[in-house]
Amino acid sequence: MALVSGIDVIQECSSRGLVAGAFNTTNLETTLGILDAVDKVGVPTFIQVAPTNVSLSGYEYIYDMVARRLESSKVPVALHLDHGKSLSAVHAALMARFTSIMIDDSEASFEDNVKTSTIAREMTPRNLALEAELGSIGGKEDDVAPEFAAHTDPVQAKEFVDAVGCDMLAVSVGNQHGFVPNAKIDFDLLGQVRDASPVPLVIHGGSGLPDEQLARLHEFNVVKVNVASDLRNAMIRSFGEAYAANPREASLIRVSKDAVVAISDVVEGRIRTFNPSVN
Template sequence: MPLVSGLDVIQECTARGLVAGAFNTTNIETTMGIVDAIEKVGVPTFIQVAPTNAALSGFEYIYDMVSRRLAETRVPVALHLDHGKSLGAVEDALAADFTSIMIDASEEPYDENVRISSIAREMTPADLALEAELGSIGGKEDDHGPEVELSTDPSQVEGFVTAVRPDMLAVSVGNVHGYSPTAAIDFDLLAQVRAASSVPLVVHGGSGLPPEQLGRLHEFGVVKVNVASDLRNAMIRAFGEAYAANPQEVSLIRVSTQAVAAISDVVERRIRMLNPSAA
């Protein structure tokens, strides 16, 4: 089916008690692997890209690649801008027909975060989803990370959601971008944030969280969990292992096909971890 709005993914997941994985793509192999897994499991999903990973191709190529692969797929999927750090990135993603948007002004002071996020809300059509972030998530993706890691303050949540009117709220509750041996959800804090929020929550850093924690997130109003590092590692590992086995390897299609299968396996396992009742 054609790409759907992020609102449709949120609504279906909420109605069915599911958590949508949000899987970052950069290239055709990653996209193919993600969609192969989505078709197997049947859980509504976000495919997303951050501006740092659209630098090579541009948002338009990402849209074309994802929408073409999804044309014959029956599972609802939204194409999401991940970590739009500027209003310019929001504008570019909307111009490329993305169906879901994240504005991330979380490193700014609270009032400035509200101001920038509110402008992004006005820019984003009402029939598309907007994700905003309150609290600064630690760790790094692609060597990019916040200068300051800051947990979400439950006392700020209601005011932020009321002022910005996002459809999803990304929170910092012990989750960390990338891989971290210390990453662990503070479920007490997550429960406080959930109680204060009138919109579903988003947890970034799904690659570094243990399965038993991923499987509990649906209990706390989490509708979307981001996974990026696992996929990238799977692809790099597939090419690295092929080279190590044969430094004279020249069959790019064979190795690319192996990478697609490795990525698909990671995505399927993560979706099932997030949705143990649907596994």
């Protein structure tokens, strides 16, 4: 199956009461591990990359890897720009044929966030999905932390979405990027934002949240949950274990294949956690 728009993933998940995982890739092993799990479970999914990671490969190489692997898949998958912090990043991802975009000016004032996000909406064709963020999510993304973190204000949610015209709203409700031991969703606040927002919600920082909280997100009109650190750790751990077992290991193919399996196991586990109804 060819890449689909993020709109298609949102619509199918919403109609089936599912939550899409949004899994960050950087390289071939991660891409293969993600899509092996997606094929096994069959839940529509986002594969994504942040601008901080394209320094290794470039947007076009990410597109080529994902699109080629999807030729043998039957599951709807969108290719998403994660945390597009600039309009130039949005432009680059669109030129590389990404099918879903995130603009993130959440650290700016409400007015400036609306302005930047609205320009991103104008740049992004209406048949492609646009995610915007209201409230600044804490923690670290690729060792980059925001200057400040702030919870999403439910009172502003409808005004923001109506002004921008985004298809998904990323929210800050206790979730944090990376591995944060004390990360905890404020479900009362999440419920208020759900009731105020005209569009489905996105939770970033899925790696650091406990399973029992992730399993409840489908009750709050959450359509997308981002996972990055878990996958990167699985790959690094797999390579590290191979070296520890044999410091003279020289079969990169064998070690890489083991890493693909380790990543796939994590992705499958996360998809099933997000969707308790999926067997």
